[in-house]
Amino acid sequence: MxxxxxxxxxxxxxxxxxxxxxxxxxxxxFAATGxxxxxxxxxxxxxxxxxxxxxxxGFVGVSVTVPHKEAVMAHxxxxxxxxxxxxAVNTLLFYRRPEGHEVVVRGFNTDWQGSNLALAGxxxxxxxxxxxxxxxxxxxxVGFGLVEAGAEVIISNRSEDRGIALARSLGCRFAAPGxxxxxxxxxxxxTTPVGMAPHVDGLPIDPALLPGFRLVMDIVYAPLETRLLRxxxxxxxxxxxxxxxxxxxxxxxxxxxxxxxxxxxxMRRALLERLGA
Numbered sequence: 001m002x003x004x005x006x007x008x009x010x011x012x013x014x015x016x017x018x019x020x021x022x023x024x025x026x027x028x029x030f031a032a033t034g035x036x037x038x039x040x041x042x043x044x045x046x047x048x049x050x051x052x053x054x055x056x057x058g059f060v061g062v063s064v065t066v067p068h069k070e071a072v073m074a075h076x077x078x079x080x081x082x083x084x085x086x087x088a089v090n091t092l093l094f095y096r097r098p099e100g101h102e103v104v105v106r107g108f109n110t111d112w113q114g115s116n117l118a119l120a121g122x123x124x125x126x127x128x129x130x131x132x133x134x135x136x137x138x139x140x141x142v143g144f145g146l147v148e149a150g151a152e153v154i155i156s157n158r159s160e161d162r163g164i165a166l167a168r169s170l171g172c173r174f175a176a177p178g179x180x181x182x183x184x185x186x187x188x189x190x191t192t193p194v195g196m197a198p199h200v201d202g203l204p205i206d207p208a209l210l211p212g213f214r215l216v217m218d219i220v221y222a223p224l225e226t227r228l229l230r231x232x233x234x235x236x237x238x239x240x241x242x243x244x245x246x247x248x249x250x251x252x253x254x255x256x257x258x259x260x261x262x263x264x265x266x267m268r269r270a271l272l273e274r275l276g277a
Contacts, residue, residue, distance in 0.1 A: 003038055009058060010039040010257065013050050013072075014065035017041045021221075021274045022063055025250055028270035032263045047072040055094060055103045061257035062092040063250075064107075069137055076107040083109035086144050088137050091253045108256060111138065112145030114249025115189070115219075118240055119146075123187060123215050126150035131175070131183055131213075133204045134191035135162040138219055142191055142245075143170045154183060180209055188213045188232075195226040203227055210235040219245050224277050243271050 012022045018041060026039035037060070044050040047068040052075075054062055064072050069088040073079060076092065083089050089107035096103055119125060128151045132143050135157035143166065146153045153172040157163030160176055167174035175183050194204040200223055210216065216232035221242030229239045251262035 004036070006036055008035070008037040008060045010037055010061045011042050011054075011059065012039070012063035012065060013042050013044045013047070013054075013068060015043055015045050015067060017043045017065060020065065021246070021271055022250060024270045024274040025247065025267045026254065028266050029250075029254055029263050032266040033258075033260060035258060035260075037258075044068075048075040051075040051092070051105060054092070055105060059094050061094065061253065063253060064090050064092060066137070073107060076105045078104065078106040080106065080108045082112070082144075083107055086112065086141055088141065090249070091256060093256055108253075109141060110249040110252040110256070111141035111245070112148070113252045114245040114247075115142040115217075116145040116149055117248040117251075118244035119187065119189075119215070119217060120149075121244075122238055122240060128152070128187060129154070129185040130187040130189060131156060131180070131185040132189045132191060133157070135159065135166040136191065138191040140166060140169075142189055142219075143172065147172065151187075154185060156180060156183075180205060185213060187215045187217070188237075190216075190218045190220065190226075190228055193220065195223075195228050196220045197222045201227060203231065207231040207235070210237060213237050215240070217244070218242055221246060221271075222275070224272075224275055243268060243275075247271060 020041050023039050030037040073089050086109045091108040091110050093106045130146050130151050131154045143153050154175050155163050155167040156175045164174045190204045192204050194202040210232050215238045217240035218226045218228050219242045220226050232239050247268045251264050254262040
């Protein structure tokens, strides 16, 4: 679609952000739905100055990635209650209230919805038991979503202090890495960077434990088939690759920004093409 004076502006802010696959995904979605919009990656070091500039430049929607998901919260006008509870924002909507002319910036978090949607395609979340590896921002969003869906969550992390703190905030159990042989769960979700390129031989859990899970999801998507997923498939588990959470959280963003149903299949194909898969 040709860019003109009526083209709506969208993008992603982070530092660094040149590796992001979001532009390929969202631009494909705009093209497929006939929306006159363009989505660009913007490497910014200061979240507050970025929000001010984006407001003035007339942006409609912006994704927020590391390291700005927490810092950006101090620079928006409104925060969705769920995002406030998670303590992180990954989506900004710029809009004007009917009674005024000032641009309002509202922050959302769609990471938890992306994770839930990816998992719900394979298993009923309510009543399931899920082991989440990691204690960073992704683990917090994934764990929050699972708890909201009625799942029993167990957090495990190499840094026990961080893992225990996250488990307490979510109201769930913590298991130290040395205790995982005793853990019984339906689902394993890896939110750590273990297995990410270029360190593709890494494993976040002893592969001998994998037959105990029905379903394994890895949020790492480079490589698309991580060693964890290969080992899990060989152990008889169903697997979900890292593109699933990425595409579904972006699909929720698309609906927030446009009010239209997202073309999820188109978005996934764009991601696969971007990866050369």
